[in-house]
Amino acid sequence: MTGNRFWRLDRHPEGNADFARFLTLCEEDAVPLAEGEVRIAVEWLSMDAGTRMWMSPRTDGYQPPLPLGAKMVGLVLGRVSESRDSVFPVGTLVRGFGQWAEEAVVVPALAGLEAVDESVSDPRQHFGALGMNAWTAYVGVREVAAVKPGEWLAVSAAAGATGSLACQVGRNLGANVVGIAGGAEKCRWLIEELGVQMAIDYRAEDVEARLATIPGGIHAFFDNVGGPILDAVLPNMAHYGRVAICGMVAGYDSDAPMPGPARFDQILMRRLRVEGFFIPDFLERGAEFLPQLRAWLDAGKLTVRFDETRGIENVLTAYERMLTGKNIGKVVVRL
Amino acid sequence: MTGNRFWRLDRHPEGNADFARFLTLCEEDAVPLAEGEVRIAVEWLSMDAGTRMWMSPRTDGYQPPLPLGAKMVGLVLGRVSESRDSVFPVGTLVRGFGQWAEEAVVVPALAGLEAVDESVSDPRQHFGALGMNAWTAYVGVREVAAVKPGEWLAVSAAAGATGSLACQVGRNLGANVVGIAGGAEKCRWLIEELGVQMAIDYRAEDVEARLATIPGGIHAFFDNVGGPILDAVLPNMAHYGRVAICGMVAGYDSDAPMPGPARFDQILMRRLRVEGFFIPDFLERGAEFLPQLRAWLDAGKLTVRFDETRGIENVLTAYERMLTGKNIGKVVVRL
DSSP: OOOOEEEOSSSSOHHHHGGGTTTTEEEEOOOOOOTTTTEEEEEEEEEGGGGGGGSOOOOSSSSOOOOOTSSSSSEEHHHHHEEOTTTOTOOOOOEEESSSSSSSEOOHHHHHHHOOTTTTTSGGGGGGTTHHHHHHIIIIIIIOOOTTTTTTEEEEEEBBHHHHHHHHHHHTOEEEEEEEEEEEHHHHHHTTTOSSSSSEEETTTTTHHTTTTTTTEEEEEEESOOOOOOHHHHEEEEEEEEEOOOOOOHHHTTTSSBBBOOOTTHHHHHTTTTOOGGGGGGGGGGGHHHHHHHHHHHTTOOOOOEEEESGGHHHHHHHHHHTTTOOOOEEEEEE | OOOOEEEEEOOOOOOOOOOGGEEEEEEEEEOOOTTEEEEEEEEEEOOOOOGGGGSSSSSSSOOOOOOOSSBBBEEEEEEEEEETTTTTTOEEEEEEEEESEEEEEEEEHHHHHHHHHTSSGGGGGGTTTTTTHHHHHHHIIIIIHHHHHOEEEEEEEBBBHHHHHHHHHHHHTTTTTEEEEEEHHHHHHHTTTOOSSSSTTTSSHHHHHTTTSSTTEEEEEEEOHHHHHHHHHHGGEEEEEHHHHHHHHHHHHHHSSSOOTTTTTTHTTTOOOOEEEOGGGGGGGHHHHHHHHHHHTTOOOOOEEEEESSSSSGGGHHHHHTTOOOSBBBBEEEE
């Protein structure tokens, strides 16, 4: 066996470009497992914006920063190749927080490791319609933003992995959906493939003005972004509207906190409820969400478009595509 | 009978000073009542920060701006002196949104007019422990911030009319309370008379650093102020904490929206719920809150300190005292 290749975080990145200046592809001999550990032969890596935060030295994020010199951490999907945990025997197809590596070594409880359903024909769906992005969309739209049939749901980063699922969860729950995304191609996809009522290209259009054409305002907003998009939505919220803060991608590449929304005052004026949530808090509820997501997937009511890159040596390219919004749908890397 | 004296809004005020440049004390002959109207011989006026907003031309506040040339509107307490509404016969002691006038003329349904309990020995308590500030404190602390026994509740503008009641509601519900106020005298009052566990003088102390000494963080924050105080509290919130946005006094004197909190990111990082509320939305629930408030008042568990000014000609002085925080407790004007 050749060595295990992995990405090591050597320096804190600046911005969302040139990650090769900050991470290094390394190789090591396989280390022996400790009691309770599991080795996974990684088949797929999931590229997620949230991981950008633990590359930075900020200690006030949702998770502590990753120490410099550590293997980069992210969601992995693969088969157990060696096990010192009887719950996960060799050969089990698993998903959890591992490393950007050919062979991930994890303690299952710390990694949120789960055996996934082998009957799903496209294993990428464990990062798609049945994955953490889908749980996030489901919890955020249904519980945090608490959208009701006939209401208007707005979604930012709507052509991204989570946003595109949030649009569809809203549509499946009977809401009218307005997706906000960057570029005409993404907006076309939202309208033609995902069935949203309105798509707004924030690069070419005045988001605030277009949202103002919705009579009665936005009842629920699923926000992945923060920043100027949030500023455009807040004055267009209906009274007693709900904002689910899923992400603040606009601020992840900075070592300083992103400034607060310019229209924070609207939280009072319109009596809004703004709530941050973090899907790992809901891991133990996954079994509750999965049947609905699986039923929608099987019925053709959850479309996931995959943006696929091959080879561990190309991870940084895929990651940068995702962070800069060049992707449509879910960015994955096939090892 | 001499004419009815009232304050007229002639220009939009700037800042929180020199209101005499913007409002004029006028006198008029009594106008005949229309069907459904009620005339009130005003005995007390309540000075409330929220009214500062409708003096400004902003159309995105909770209420439309008051037109220039109109009588200034605020909460009044007095007896019906003439009535064309059979629900409010002459002689009834009533409270509602009237005018800064010796004789207020209102349509009861639009004014939120209510007959108040004559058995309360100090009628000022209808603006105090039994008034809208108390309802605000009760709803904000108990329902919006949803404080539980043993949790830590922070209150800003804690020596003001609403804040001092919010501290006591929290204490009565079994919370530990930290009050944030401006000046040593206010802080002493909070500790010695209102029984808060900690008082922070934001003019002399580092609010963020003192809050950081609370182990486990703040579970619930009742915010009247916004701005730098909110910035100091957010990074000290416990995970899953609740912030009740009751007011944004820091921004009321500006025609432009107050900038959003610098630590808005903490809403995501700490999974906070931030909710704006507006007590007139809860008017019809007053009957539900009153028995508890009355019981606390009778048991000596709601202390209200009144800051009293006499004479309609001195209204602007009282108003400015309240807006600039020179008061301790509830500012009222005795006509």
